[in-house]
Amino acid sequence: MSDAGENVIEVHELSKSFGGKTVVDRLSMAVKKGTIHGFLGPNGSGKTTTIRMLCGLLTPDSGTGTCLGLDITRDGERIRRRVGYMTQRFSLYQDLTIRENLEFVARIHGLKDPKKRASQAIEKLGLGGREKQLAGNLSGGWKQRLALGACTLPDPDLLLLDEPTAGVDPKARREFWAEIHALAADGLSVLVSTHYMDEAERCHEIAYLAYGKLVVSGSVDDVVAASGLQAWMISGPNVHQLQGELERLDGIDLVAPFGASLHVCGHDAALLEQSLAPYAARSDIRCVSGEATLEDAFIYLMNASKDNFDDG
Structure with missing residues (x-):
């Protein structure tokens, strides 16, 4: 971890259980100021629970932590005044217009001249011409943009985004991330949970949670390297019929279709190459050494982590 003065989030041994099941298990992590930090993991890995603890909406069972230099167990209200939190579900008023929602948020935060602040947000986020449209009638992408506008309206020091692009089309996701990077370039710190590998690759650093435990963290290159995977691409006529056969061979940990090819990964480079040698020798199949991807590592x-809701 970096020095505490450079971190907007720093937690040590954070744990939380519900109904006897540990959802977050001794989590330690840090988020550097002015960075976009990706939070990855399957459903049930503890991402949302962690985000709620960070802004004081949930109290951890054990562990310590600070958010914006404030204690997450004692200073929840003060933290929330300085944080923009965008939940998975659209949480603004469906029967209010874009402008009415933004003006309402400005008043809730006690901002001066709510009408002016709403107009500034509308212009900044490209919502001009839609300000009289009811929020409930917006598409997923426009709802997302409105929610982001509401989160950033009070000029927070930190954005907590909980799977903000779920169900949004690729164009809207790309535009959303362009805006997030523009905000980070202005000094805003961001912690964002996501399932999308292309989004994770847009983050400065990522942390991967699996069933409550932090498995690995660092840059995308760090995380891929930490997986220790070697990769090969296999192509040829009807190559997908070989997937089940390849999965049973020694040294092969993952086989995944990629277009007209198979992406094959394993940890032991020599054993992997040995298992693929008979296929490489065939005239109808092409085997080429490649690089493991973040999706491979994910x-x-x-697969290597134990489900914390598995009673087996």
């Missing part, structure tokens, strides 16, 4: 780490 799937491997998930």
